Each structure stands twice: as structure tokens, then as C-alpha cells.
Amino acid sequence: QQQVKQSPQSLIVQKGGISIINCAYENTAFDYFPWYQQFPGKGPALLIAIRPDVSEKKEGRFTISFNKSAKQFSLHIMDSQPGDSATYFCAASSLTQGGSEKLVFGKGTKLTVNP
Amino acid sequence: ETGVTQTPRHLVMGMTNKKSLKCEQHLGHNAMYWYKQSAKKPLELMFVYNFKEQTENNSVPSRFSPECPNSSHLFLHLHTLQPEDSALYLCASSQPGGAGEKLFFGSGTQLSVL
Numbered sequence: 275q276q277q278v279k280q281s282p283q284s285l286i287v288q289k290g291g292i293s294i295i296n297c298a299y300e301n302t303a304f305d306y307f308p309w310y311q312q313f314p315g316k317g318p319a320l321l322i323a324i325r326p327d328v329s330e331k332k333e334g335r336f337t338i339s340f341n342k343s344a345k346q347f348s349l350h351i352m353d354s355q356p357g358d359s360a361t362y363f364c365a366a367s368s369l370t371q372g373g374s375e376k377l378v379f380g381k382g383t384k385l386t387v388n389p
Numbered sequence: 390e391t392g393v394t395q396t397p398r399h400l401v402m403g404m405t406n407k408k409s410l411k412c413e414q415h416l417g418h419n420a421m422y423w424y425k426q427s428a429k430k431p432l433e434l435m436f437v438y439n440f441k442e443q444t445e446n447n448s449v450p451s452r453f454s455p456e457c458p459n460s461s462h463l464f465l466h467l468h469t470l471q472p473e474d475s476a477l478y479l480c481a482s483s484q485p486g487g488a489g490e491k492l493f494f495g496s497g498t499q500l501s502v503l
């Protein structure tokens with residue numbers, strides 16, 4: 275059972291365009307929704323995150339839109355740059371019994387920004 | 390050196406070999422994680438350690454054996470693996486205290502099982 279569904283699997287955008295990646299979740303116990311960015315040969319790194327008490331969070335060119343009733347959230351990259359070319363993972367989090375983070379990831383979206 | 394360091398970066402092993410993956414974090418965190426990353430599949434949580442105690446085992450086969458001797462070091466011992474175990478194995482750390490803690494990942498060990 276895939277708890278976080280991510281689409282599209284791959285995305286090609288022209289420089290300056292808007293990149294949009296969508297995710298949907300099922301478990302209403304999730305209370306934290308991060309996006310991770312992964313470059314080839316590197317581990318994922320936290321890009322931006324949102325909690326379900328807000329509908330939007332913006333950090334520079336990156337914006338998360340969150341729809342709690344639809345159990346969906348999306349990442350928007352404005353003015354996409356070739357340096358944004360990477361794989362993006364959405365995730366949803368709840369706490370383990372031990373009190374640590376338990377992240378469930380989507381399958382990832384490979385973004386290519388053409389110059 | 391800062392961050393999360395994993396060694397080796399690449400590993401090729403036969404199905405009868407025994408090998409170990411090492412992870413070290415220099416961030417002062419108390420939670421450490423092993424994730425498996427396979428092509429076209431979500432990152433899969435394998436194990437979680439809090440203050441050296443295992444708090445999560447995500448139904449991982451016993452051919453994978455984790456060890457956490459202290460809060461800075463995490464090992465994954467491998468034996469009699471299968472070709473389908475070939476993947477990128479990622480270590481991560483965080484400071485537990487509530488949902489929303491940032492995970493810091495290492496660069497991973499790319500494992501190939503022949």
C-alpha cells in the first residue's frame with residue numbers, strides 16, 4: 275500500500291517556467307509534509323516543509339500548497355533554473371512510538387530544466 | 390568533517406559474502422535511520438534508533454542486521470543477500486523531539502549483489 279502518491283514521475287520544463295509536482299496521502303495521522311531534493315550521487319536534502327494548519331508556505335522560488343480536505347499537497351517552483359534539475363520527493367510524517375520521525379516518501383519526480 | 394558520512398560509497402558483493410555498511414554523524418543528533426532507495430520505488434524506512442535503542446524495524450529480512458554502538462555511529466551488517474537487495478542504502482540522523490524534525494541524509498552506499 276503506497277501511502278503517498280506522487281506525480282508526475284518525470285517533468286521537463288524550460289528555463290523560467292513553472293514546475294509543479296503533486297502528492298496525495300491517505301493517512302490522516304500525518305502532521306508534517308516535507309519536500310526533499312536529491313541531486314545525483316547525493317542523499318536527499320530538505321527543501322521546504324509545511325504543517326496542515328496552513329494552506330501555503332513560500333520560501334524564495336519554492337511554494338507548497340496544501341489542501342487538507344482533499345489530502346493533497348503540491349510543490350511549485352517558480353522561474354525554474356537548470357540548477358533545479360534534480361529528483362524531488364514529497365513525504366509525510368508521523369511520530370514513531372519511540373518519538374522519532376517516521377517519514378513516508380513518494381516515488382519521486384525527476385525534474386529537468388532545459389536552458 | 391560535518392554532516393552524515395557513509396562508507397563505503399560503492400560495494401559489490403556476492404550472495405555468500407558478509408559485509409558491513411558504516412554511517413557516522415557529526416551533528417550531535419540522537420536518532421539515526423537506515424533507508425533503502427531502489428529505482429522507481431519510494432525510499433523505504435528500514436530501521437530507526439533513538440539514543441542507541443532500536444525503536445523501529447520495518448519488517449526487514451534478518452539478512453540485514455543493524456548495530457548502533459553509540460549515538461554517532463550506525464552500522465548495517467549484510468549477509469547472504471539476494472540480487473534484489475541491490476540498491477542505494479541511505480543513513481540519516483535527526484534530533485528527536487516532535488514530528489517535523491529535519492532529517493539529514495548521507496550520500497549513501499550503492500550496493501550491488503551479484
